[in-house]
Amino acid sequence: MSFLRFLWVTVVCLIAPSVVFANSIESGEALLRVADNSIKIYRNNKPILHVTKIAFNYKTVNNWVITKRDDKYLQLSASMPAAVDFHRSAEDNAPHPLTITITASENGFHFFADEKWATQVTLEFHYLGDHFFGLSEPLQPDNQLSPDLTGGMITIDTVSHANALRENYASAFSAFYMSSFGYGAFFDTFARGRYDFAINGKNKIHHETGTLDWHIFIGGDGREIHKAYFDLIGSPKKIPLWALGPVGWRDANSGGAAEIIDDLQKMTDRKIPFTGWFVDRPYSDGAHEWSKMNFNKKFANPEEWTKTIIDDFGIEFMTWVSPATFGDNIFEKQFEGRYSYIDLSHQPSVKAYQNVLTNNQYQLGIKGHKIDRLDERLPEYELWHDNTPIFERRNKYAYLSAKIHDQGLREHFGDDQFTFARTAFHRTQPYLSAIWGGDPRSTWEGMQANFANAMRSSFMGFPIWGTDVGGYLGEGFIPEDLYLRWMQAGSMTGLFEIKFDGSGGEGRDRMPWRYSEDFQKKLRAVCEDRMQLLPYLYSLANTSHHNGVLMQPMAYRHLSDKNTWQLWDQFYLGDALLVAPVFNETLRRSVYLPIGEWRDFDDPSMLYKGGKRIEIEAPPEKLPRFVKRNSLFVSGHTRTGNTQLWKNHAENLVLHAWPGKGRAETAFEYIDRQDGNKKKVFQLKSFKKQISLTGPSLTVSAVIEVLLDKKPKSVNLNGNKIEYEFDSVSKVLTTTPIKGKPIDISIQY
Template sequence: MPFPGCFRLFACPRLALTLFTAVSLSVGSLAAAELTVPGGRLEVVDNEVLIHRHGRVIVHLTDVKFDYHSPLAWAVAQTTPDRIEIKLTYPASVDYAHRGPTTPGLDATLTISTHGDGFRLHATPEWADQTTLEFAHTGDHFFGLSSPLQPDNQHSPDLTGSTVRVEVTNHGEDIVENYASAFSSFYMSSAGYGAFFDTFGVGRYQFALNGRNQIHHETGTLDWYVLLGDDGPTIHRAYFDLIGAPKHVPLWALGPIGWRDQNDGGAAEILDDIKRFADLRLPLTGWFVDRPYSDGAHAWSHMNFSAAFAEPEKWIREIREQHGLEFMTWTATAFFGDTPLNRHLPGGFTYADLSDPETVAQFQQKLTDLQHSIGVKGHKMDRADEKFPEWEAWADETVPRGAKRNTYTYLFIKTHDEALRRTWGDDQFTFARAAIHRSQPYLSAIWGGDPRSSWAGLQGNAANAIRASFMGFPVWGTDVGGYIGEGLIDEELYLRWMQFGVMSGLLEIKLDGSGGDGRDRMPWRYDEAFQAEYRDLLELRMDLLPYLYSLANDAAESGTMMQPLAYRHLDDPRTHAIWDQFYLGAGLMVAPMVTPGSVRDVYLPAGRWYRYNFDRGIESSLVGGHAVVTQVERNEIPLFVRANSLLITGNVYAGNARTWDADSPPRLKIHAFPGEVGESTSFTYIDSADGDAAKVIHLEHDETGISLTAPALDAAVSLKIFRRNGVSVTNIPAGEPIHYRIDD
């Protein structure tokens, strides 16, 4: 059925065409059929499809190929106000795989329909195996599809002039950030639309090559959406309406999380690390153990806790009850030669066949019995992207070879979420380096693969984060300090990586080298001055939790957490190549230091901006529309707040801080930055203390003054309103609605 405000392209088997009366195409440039939605119009004219927005053509579809063949003829078969059906006739040779060259000409029905504020094109010819769409390039730029830095390790997220493959494969050492493996057949255009080809079939996208674009997928079903919108949040709102809202993220999972790649000392080493963080008053909210910690092949295949981690129910309970942390584990559906489940796929990794219901049930039951039942609340999910066998038979024989990698990644993510949900409901967390579209309702976060412990590794991961956001993965994180290399790294690189991590969606801090190589990078390996800077960063992260929690759990409405500049300013060409700046929410811009030194350029979009420090407040006022040269101290994160913005911070979750600061009551801070007269803004605060109630904080500047209103919050509030002539501060008790006004 049609979806309001969007368009759909649909094709049916040729027998269905007898239901329709053919309508001849109009001559010349006169539209044969037309659909409209708010802000957009689609017309079929001269055997082409054109989508218009704001008076310009943004999509110019010139060919719909099945099995690499163009149609011999188009004919409009039926039109309604929200639907167009087109009969496409293909040559007999198109069906080389099924019927042979003597088959008469083959037909398909292309159905175009409205879908929200966009369109859907859909076709299902029973004889086709490949679908290709060809377009004239209309001058726009393109973002999304791949978190690996396709093509050529370029940092820029702008894919114009590129060819990109959409298939979950790890790129190992040929992509600089190493093993980042999130892909999606969703891309965003600077012309003001998002496009989603709804298939797990392998894709190949070519943009602006010889003046043309091409989309190709290994599927005979065409199911392509064009979702119109002025910016990334609007476009992704329509996208999440289609694929499902992103998964809920628990508050504890957004705080600092520590881990080692190798725990040779077993559970005792984990407890000792956690205790030393508390002794130094370094805040944490979670910890996880990486492989190896189990018995069996690759120290994993039994999925249990080995002798070095004996009696896990006791020490996991101690981690939670005595130290205030939640605990997670590394998992995989690769069994590295062992075959303990009902069905495994051949090959050295002997992956579990997740298309087999009995195998899925066995895997989930083992997770429940051996891990979730004793307190494990989440998983770092690994290895879905390596050495995957494509040709072997699955229990579900309907999945074609060209869709197996992407389908498997989706099943991998969904299988883990289902198992955790049975024990913990929403109070659980999953993160993976391999991901695919439609997994967002089941995956809490992605992490940027295994970066090298170098400035190049940090830079590659920063670029990876930007791409993940364009694809619609709301929460992203980095292995702080890098993965590939020895543990101990120099202080400047470590602090800059920490600063980047603190302002990312997921903060997980890697505390040793690859496989435990070299001296670890525990903060106590460095001097007291470094430890103080480290502590300040962790405390800032804890203070940001109310803001981050709200962003993560309002992503279906407000968009991804780390928003690229082009995501919010599609029509500003100066933003298209920027990979080392991002918005954290709508008003806070982060410009992390990803190169050595104390100076960097920061591009500020048009408007009024403030250089901001959460401790010191506003440091300077700036006018946007150009780049500014920024001096940055070693212990400073370059932060800029846009006028007409709201931020909310506070101590809403204790984590391990309850071991040294058990009596501090929760308190919130609202930082308000009014805009010009006539401007207003709102922030949706997700109140974790009030059953995740969504509470809208509203800021308005009218001709007589500035007002801020909000429902009652479950913590006392310190309200700061930053004006051009000073700062207004007031305190509001917990449970009292906020109605505050300043005459201006």
């Protein structure tokens, strides 16, 4: 090699690192690099995203130049031809300057450009082999049950005529998706969009807005990714305890208020627990038996019968609502059309609507709403008071609806209120308590599709989801086996609401007393089981900001495990439990257990090795659930709902622990409702032949149950050796902590 050649190679090697550094910014374990008119993001030195094209108004941005830079910031500048501005004349050839900023945060990157002349943004990427989840509660593409969107084209728009071609009329959407490579992507806009994944070797994002506002969140699983997402959009809405118990309703209360009271009395006589109930439309005067938003003659004297429900039965009451008046012009600013939607961007009309609900409902103690009809006939092309662009209106309307209903309720009840809607879009999470999954058919196939909807809602970051237990579309009376399996599956969702008739009240209703005594017994057992899990669910629901959604799909927890990508019929409920409901008429169930050890929730003596599929028996009364090793959770009795009428004992708590092997630890965040909703962290640690369980004092009586591999040599509580019980069959050690004292248990083998 000549001296000049040697010198050239030496200089290149010396300056290369600084060249790379000048084109790069870092976020934790991720690196973003700009080169050759493309952008690559690496996670742990592996490429996870390769942006090959950014276009405005379908014209590609070329010849990017880095004009500003520091350790966490890049500014890219380019020049766009005048032709991208559809409002300019062809003679005006002056180029448009364009600026794109990329900012690194603690857990990802933010791309931003806001050019007023642009109306469309398109991003294209090389497909790198990962898999994708989220975006759409409807079963796009092709009505498939699998949550894996790879190979699909997904539309983001809350429009019912599109949903009608799919299963269940589900209509929650979000411009948020997760990748199996360990990142989440969020395009922060209400503008409708389309996403293509792995089509001809490319991915593509397109939104009908000129603002590029795109976030990449880096994380090892869905919980970490969603924490970064919630840090941006706001923490999910707080959930009251009563909204997490069994909630009942009929599609049509033809018998009025008397029928509701009679239903509740019969439930109470049979000791079937409920904590909430709601009335669906019709119950008001005016157009569509709703527009007056009052209670009609069938529901006369609401101050009396609502007081009976709330005070005598201990059940909180909710109502169906919609920001539409169906032809009645009541408010100052309404849109023309069959549904006469209120313009939710017009504050005087919003305030007037909230005042009507206050005077007719909130003053009666009504603490929640089922919000409906947001996605059906919204006139896109009528002018909004705030001039919201046309292509943002459908999605933004769902957001505004969630916000204004939450505001109205919050003014009277603070956090002690609950809202759920069929139609939702991203950024509703701080204002909307839950999604109900549309109108499923009352069939096995309807139930299957509805729980596939649930998994997609979870990937999008909606923490609480619920099914119409028993289905909506079809006759009221359904077979006992279908009803029971739907009850079991529904009892493991965030919103456990049970529908007691078919659409429009067709056919015989499905109140428990229409069925056999054996079925009533099993239904009661499901509802009682749900009540026992309320302390766990309450804690999960009110820590979802950093612990993730309640129903966590398998791929949500195991993004890199290809065995989880297609799974829609099993899920984690919090960190400790894996739930695998039965979705057909068989009495067996195949379950995929991730790597590790698992025990049967109902029979801890049954131990399973994970990392494979297992086949289990599932008789009618069996809801397959599993507890993972190295886990901690709570259950117990809470004094809420109508159970107060037959259960006189005080509240209690059971703290369940299954230590890990070797050196292991885990924790559970318990939200103590009886102690001002304080967050109390319990920790479980294992090391060699010692196990420790520690935590703060509790305000209720408690029992501690620890799953062990064998009987221990000794157990100490707060430094003192204590007596304990150990069941050699179930392998459960039981002891009682001192009420009002911190918990510090040490177990020696």
